[in-house]
Amino acid sequence: MNRQTRQREAIESALIRADRPLRPAEILELAGPLCPGLGIATVYRQVKQGVEDGRLRLVEIPGSGTLYEVAGKHHHHHFECRSCGRVFEVDGCPGGLKGLTPDGFLLESHEIVLYGLCRDCCGSAA
Amino acid sequence: MNRQTRQREAIESALIRADRPLRPAEILELAGPLCPGLGIATVYRQVKQGVEDGRLRLVEIPGSGTLYEVAGKHHHHHFECRSCGRVFEVDGCPGGLKGLTPDGFLLESHEIVLYGLCRDCCGSAA
DNA sequence: TCTAAAATGAGAATGGATTATCATGAATCG
DNA sequence: CGATTCATGATAATCCATTCTCATTTTAGA
Secondary structure (H helix, E strand, C coil): CCCCCHHHHHHHHHHHHHCCCECHHHHHHHHHHHCCCCCHHHHHHHHHHHHHHCCEEEEEECCCEEEEEECCCCCEEEEEECCCCCEEEEECCCCCHHHHCCCCCEEEEEEEEEEEECHHHHHHCC | CCCCCHHHHHHHHHHHHHCCCECHHHHHHHHHHHCCCCCHHHHHHHHHHHHHHCCEEEEEECCCEEEEEECCCCCEEEEEECCCCCEEEEECCCCCHHHHCCCCCEEEEEEEEEEEECHHHHHHCC
């Protein structure tokens, strides 16, 4: 799974171009044109391998399943559009999370997901 | 589904006593002793109805599936223990989320999930 | 108490996401 | 340029959560 294949390049390229986390099905859609015949099994194989190798990061959105994004970005969170379903990256992070943590609990990490309408959908699906 | 049954009372009682969101399987475990013979199908039927009636609220934790909690509480978030898997309620909410939202996006709601070790697991599973 | 309608329990069925299988095609390396 | 080994694609299989089915039990109300 470490050979340089057309499929792998197409998948990585799709993730880089999108610049947002993608679901396996979205990866197939976006990478398909770059690599005709690309199959969903290969997408699953590649993202799994990518996560193991540390090239990709797994993103879980409540109620929206599992997505993948290129790893190595700085700390950020996500915004899911309730109209088109796309998930976007949002920079920054509010402080004060430590303060929410109950006494005696150890805070190790956190996830923040914002919901609403993306720029494209603000007009059309308001 | 609006009759007062032993099963329904046991399920609501379990959710109230736990004072934290429960997965269907957890509800079955906790309510089972209160209502011998309770089946998982009934748990699913009751939580579904409860959400429709507004008595319960659905909580989705990334990677942990769907949980249910009693509705009507004030705004709060959740903490999932990576050791025991239980999900707890945490009060409060950091401000500044609006500031994270990209220009042109409409922020409607948000979810914050903290991860780490709960009080019980801090010692044993450190 | 008696009856009709609704809820339950057990297990089968479903749906969707992910993984396995295996013959074929492609990448690597001498 | 081979030969070898690995990756791929199609689809079957698996997994897990949730829902359905239906005979039986229970509730609510006359």
